[in-house]
Amino acid sequence: MDTEATKGISIRDSAAEFDDDGRIKRTGNVLTATTHIVTVVVGAGVLALAWAMAQLGWIAGIAIMVTFSSISIYTYNLIADCYRYPHPTNGKRNYTYMQAVDAYLGGTMHVFCGLVQYAKLAGLTVGYTITISTSMLAIKKAICFHRRGHQAYCKFSNNPYMVGFGMVQILLSQIPNFSKLTYLSTVAAITSFGYALIGSGLSLAILVSGKGEATSLFGNKIGPELSKAEKIWRVFSALGNIALACSYATVVYDIMDTLKSYPPESKQMKKANVYGITTMTILFLLCGGLGYAAFGDHTPGNILTGFGFYEPFWLVALGNVCIVIHMVGAYQVLAQPFFHIIEMGANMVWPSSDFINKEYSTKMGSLTISFNLFRLVWRTIYVIVATVIAMAMPFFNEFLALLGAIGFWPLIVFFPIQMHIAQKQITRLSLKWFLLQLLSFMCFLVSVIAAVGSIRGIRKNISKYKLFMYKQ
Template sequence: MDAHLQVGKNIDDDGREKRTGTLVTASAHIITAVIGSGVLSLAWAIAQLGWVAGPAALMAFSFITYFTSTLLADAYRSPDPVSGKRNYTYMDVVRANLGGNKVQLCGIAQYVNLVGITIGYTITASISMVAVKKSNCFHSEGHAASCKSSSYPYMIIFAGIQIILSQIPNFDKLSWLSMLAAVMSFAYSSIGLGLSIAKVVAGGGGVVRTSLTGVQVGVDVSGQEKVWRTFQAIGDIAFAYAYSTVLVEIQDTLKSYPPENKVMKKASLAGVSTTTVFYVLCGCLGYAAFGNDAPGNFLTGFGFYEPFWLIDFANVCIAIHLIGAYQVFCQPLFSFFEMKCKRRWPNSKFITTEHILNVPFYGEYYINMFRLVWRTTYVILTAVIAMIFPFFNSFLGLIGAGSFYPLTVYFPIEIYIARAKIQRFSVTWVWLKILSWVCLVISLVAAIGSVQGLLTDVKKYKPFEMD
């Protein structure tokens, strides 16, 4: 029987609950996952690389990400991409096509990366919340006021919101949150673009220093700093495209007809092309506005004064977007761990029992005590780690470097070679391997630069000091 024939009103082709995702919801998930806090660091990244290498790196990463996402989309069902057996997670895809130790390697790479991203989003959201408080303080107390503020209370607030949202049972129920987050991402990116254009026009083009090669050795940085910053900038750009981690899980929300792989390819094209346009505009216009002095978070570089309400709104949009993006990235981790525990302890009532709770204006809500305890504990742990290491640029660069090669490049290429039975040393095999090795080198240098940046940040860091 064709896998896409309707088999029941509420039952899918594999006996599970019927999926309701569409091209629009999948595109929203992708945009929510891709246009994240990475967009905020792109002006800084372009400043390190310059007018030539900066935009070229953005375009290269976007092309590679889209190309490998199409390879991964075809692997969602096995062995046939249209009527084969569904693979619900990235690990399932690797298991079905590669097997062996690569399944464990994929799991480590994917879930460590998901943890890192949720920590990074906690840091970024708190920075935006602090920016709102500072902006209002300067507006009411005057520009000379001492408006120092700690990010820790805002990390706690962010974690509290995530504890509540984490009780959403599964990824398929997150479409409304992704839609809202996607709108927020467009809003703050557009505000950043508008402010950048206004600053360039007001500055007359001669106030800031830009160059073809970025920050200048001997003027802005030392030769050693230039190298480290270049490496870290590549990591930041890699982080900006880090959505392959959840690509299979997003595809698993799509309705079984039309074929998921075809819809997912369209969603990837829409998501990646839309975000690339925003990235190039935000990165290049941000660099034009601030020059070689571009800040790590380009929205905070416009100061906290006027128009204070617009900057406030942009930072609120960032916080709301990251609230949704956090869930997009942590839900696959939640599902994986809970599934493992259910298989390990199938007779445990604490793990398996669903209690019915009547919620006003909502109806019946199924609450699971294990889900409540484990997800709450996870959110608290990520918030604590974010408090210990609140370093924006270096942290994003390290996450990007760690996830880009294995999840965006290596596994999709290896899966395609295995599925298509590409012969060793054939032309296709050779150029795919060259692409894979080049991306490995890029990820390694980005990781080295980001680790060096983290070490530098740790030396300067004074815990619990107000910024």
């Protein structure tokens, strides 16, 4: 009797500790998922949306931001329904985007998805290294301009800041998995609101003081300072900036895989998509609209690091501090899925290797730290390589924009739509099938336009490039 009772307790305890797939029970919810989304989406690029608004004008700028946000909510909800296969609520889990594509669309699409997804993730980590060094330089320049005057020579190398950031990321990269990033992600999300609101507040202060520049319903006007061809190129870049700002497809399943099993993950994620993207859109409109209203045709590429503002210098510096803190967390949110796929592959190839699979524990006072030799070596090498690339090519943002342009259509639109068609068995050439394919084609054109603009930017910058000698 006692034995049977003990067995019953053991089974119940096991059920309480593990999910249906045998893994430790997930504890994430709508709030934590929304936090991860905001951390990834509301990056420092939000401060560049004022420039995008200046190229497009009020009508097109607002319409495009709202349109792309609406498309993103729809397609990310399709992605959420494909977390499990074949049924959205009780099928087998897909732990990664690639697994979902493989389950619904087959092996060829699975390989294509992996190439696009992980190339983009790797590129983003390099881009974040550049972004954080730019913000740290902006802090130093804000102090320099305050002390020496706005016309002073305040240009410095960003290499030391990249090295420092790389060292921090080597340490943070030893966090074993995505589910352990909740606190880091929460801090990053809070700081993203900080710098977005500081940028918006400084723009609002200019408007209230009556110093705002003239704006237009149709954006910057063609004239002596802006040729017709340059206007078109800028519109292309602006379209790409807004469309690509909506992207978190590279980590969407990693976010979903942190959610508890009840209510169904797809229902929780759909709410998180709505909350996260709505928050994103409000911040986009706020920063983009106020920045454009403040600076008009002379809107800088980034209203905090481009020195649209000089004073109060401490507030400009504080905004850039918020960017730095946010980038520290966002780097890990994006890097962890890339780390995971490499480590999962190594585990499959060498399942009995202690170097790859064995966990070691060490105590530092009351704190117990777990580490793995392969994780330690491989992640350290990766961060070093990403940092060196960022130092060698500090205009890598153009390459990053190209990666983003290539990733926007397949990851955010094409794969979700094709998986939805397969899941719901939508009849080929039916009205719904036709409308879905039309949406996919229109977004494909946006990706092409953004890619063309990025390639042109690369060509312009590469002619004046000196290895490791760039100063800002």
